[in-house]
């Protein structure tokens with residue numbers, strides 16, 4: 001091959017986001033380039049800490065990086081809308097919707113130094129706890145490990161204590177009582193072996209977290225036209241749906257497995273409880289608007305754009 | 318006379334470094350207390366201290382960065398003393414001078430790059446998870462620690478080359494430990 | 502240029518810089534940047550310096566290291582080490598070789614509040630060596646006992662080296678500490694047995710204390726017991742995280758020091774500065790090792806090395822032995838901490854691939870590193886003792902420590918043959 005491109009991410013290579021999203025995507029790029037491009041994948045923070053991944057790709061330390069913008073609070077105020085709960089109900093169609101929306105309303109403003117390849121959400125995740133929680137009051141006084149900055153704010157708003165521990169340490173935090181609940185995708189129950197620790201699962205699409213694969217623009221500029229075309233054809237909203245599908249399937253299989261397990265309880269909230277959750281989350285949208293406005297963005301236009309894109313893709317909650 | 322002035326210069330530098338160390342040491346103490354208070358709050362009253370995760374690690378980062386200035390001066394980095402301790406004095410001075418020149422170069426690179434990071438963070442808007450405190454003042458304080466380390470390492474290099482003084486032999490513990498009194 | 506050549510050249514430059522007394526972390530960092538630059542380009546490689554060092558010094562998972570260091574420094578400076586020795590002497594002094602037994606016991610007690618072997622050896626040299634000298638102990642025996650006893654510092658929890666191992670391999674630090682308890686106790690008994698069996702005939706019995714005195718001496722060490730219980734028991738029962746236990750341990754040590762009027766604000770400040778210096782020295786190695794690790798990762802050499810070691814066909818235990826020998830050889834001139842930080846990331850994948858328990862391996866490798874602290878030609882503990890007890894020559898200390906080296910090897914073999922000795926206690930947690 002002519003070109004070797006390096007891709008860095010921070011999850012173990014065996015779990016769904018890597019094995020059913022990133023790796024197949026990289027393979028497809030290699031094949032489409034007829035062997036001219038090789039993509040070397042560095043998993044599990046081998047080349048840098050998870051929160052450093054944006055800077056790593058921006059500065060050319062790697063050619064591609066798989067980034068969770070929610071790990072760096074305040075850095076990507078527009079993207080944080082994807083973290084606000086109860087907006088997106090399907091991660092596969094949602095991935096395409098987010099990609100189309102962000103390419104127009106967000107990336108040019110807050111990720112101008114990089115090229116967006118795909119948006120990579122897990123299936124809507126939920127709250128997994130030791131005690132049954134179905135309504136917002138259940139959060140009060142509990143220590144909860146949130147998935148990202150926006151969920152941390154949500155937990156604070158509801159009178160809980162957010163406990164910030166990295167994903168691989170969640171199991172320890174739960175077993176020691178440092179945290180009594182965690183927001184995680186369904187698949188994480190098995191990926192991080194949590195089924196002994198939290199056996200009560202709120203059975204509703206509760207929150208989302210969308211990683212994003214980014215490319216260094218100089219690495220892109222250095223490619224031949226034919227190779228650029230290969231990359232372009234793999235950095236599309238359709239590919240966002242494509243990679244999200246593998247992770248979604250894994251999450252849903254994990255949910256089925258939890259249902260089949262007699263030790264696990266999935267609690268379906270009543271309609272009133274769902275409404276209460278949604279009301280409780282409304283201040284998050286107001287905070288998001290404030291943050292975007294403070295950063296110089298047109299919050300209303302960006303929010304409307306998000307809703308329109310979700311509706312166009314049939315992914316509105 | 319000239320030696321006296323040299324001694325004064327070293328004393329002034331020593332005083333500056335002592336103060337730097339004390340500020341950093343106090344920061345370490347504050348973080349310790351913060352974690353203890355947070356643990357009591359969490360287990361005793363189900364009331365976690367907000368942002369203890371981010372604030373404690375960032376403040377400790379500042380303390381460590383300022384501690385670098387201390388090590389640059391005292392020479393108590395972890396290093397291999399085998400060769401330096403078994404050669405004649407002039408060779409030893411050359412080795413020590415080389416080692417500290419390399420350290421100075423590394424510190425300079427760090428100062429440059431972390432300086433860029435600070436400028437970047439000022440525009441970037443990174444904040445802590447809960448209280449949304451901006452990151453950049455913490456990073457700026459870390460950078461100042463690097464600048465201080467640049468200064469102290471250079472001073473030490475001068476002392477090595479000019480006065481032929483050796484580097485601290487065993488790291489990680491020193492005078493105070495050896496003074497461990499028997500309480501009579 | 503292929504990855505192997507770049508990595509190989511990197512190691513050569515690394516060892517050259519280290520032997521020329523460049524701080525180990527700085528040598529690793531510079532070679533890491535240079536090597537990364539050779540593969541990816543100098544500009545992005547230099548940009549690593551904008552990210553990685555800040556990430557390392559602001560990593561929450563590492564904050565427990567300064568806390569444990571602080572706890573040990575506070576304990577030393579509030580006179581606990583000499584009290585431990587006095588207690589050991591009151592209880593064991595009547596036996597033949599009693600002062601030696603007391604030294605081992607005091608080392609163990611001190612290890613329970615201090616995370617560093619070198620600090621343990623240094624402290625005990627100040628306290629126990631003059632007493633043994635007065636009692637007519639030959640220099641080889643007295644310094645040998647201290648050098649060996651000092652190695653208990655990193656095995657008996659809390660242990661900074663075990664904490665670093667846990668950080669690097671993503672193992673639970675609390676579990677590692679609990680796993681160190683039984684091997685630590687075993688080590689104490691084996692060292693005491695060595696003093697009795699190997700040296701007893703040549704060593705005089707010292708003053709006998711009455712039972713009354715013996716119990717009275719306990720008054721002086723209640724603080725140590727309390728701290729050990731506070732830290733280890735709360736970790737064992739999962740009451741707090743290891744980080745919180747470390748902070749609370751340091752806080753309580755200071756509090757006890759104040760209550761007993763052994764500390765004042767000025768002394769506390771000195772302790773904070775000393776703990777900070779020690780911690781920063783460790784952080785510099787961590788900063789450099791992280792950069793060096795990125796360089797190795799980008800050359801993909803660790804994967805190749807793993808494959809190479811597995812393909813040797815030496816078998817599970819043969820490969821384990823090779824790895825331990827590698828650590829012993831490196832122990833000839835590398836600091837224990839630096840060795841763990843540099844080498845564990847490289848060999849750890851092999852260990853997991855071979856199906857060894859990562860907690861068990863943590864204890865085994867720490868014990869191997871400990872062995873390096875007391876074996877010739879270079880043993881840090883021996884050097885430290887030599888730097889304090891300057892009239893005792895290095896060969897004398899090495900001669901004195903020899904029986905303990907043999908006993909250490911025996912203990913390693915025991916733990917390899919019966920991993921349950923290490924694993925049953927952590928297995929009973931939760």
Ligand code: NA
Nearest residue numbers: 612615654659
């Ligand atoms: Na210890």
Ligand code: NA
Nearest residue numbers: 832873876879
């Ligand atoms: Na050795």
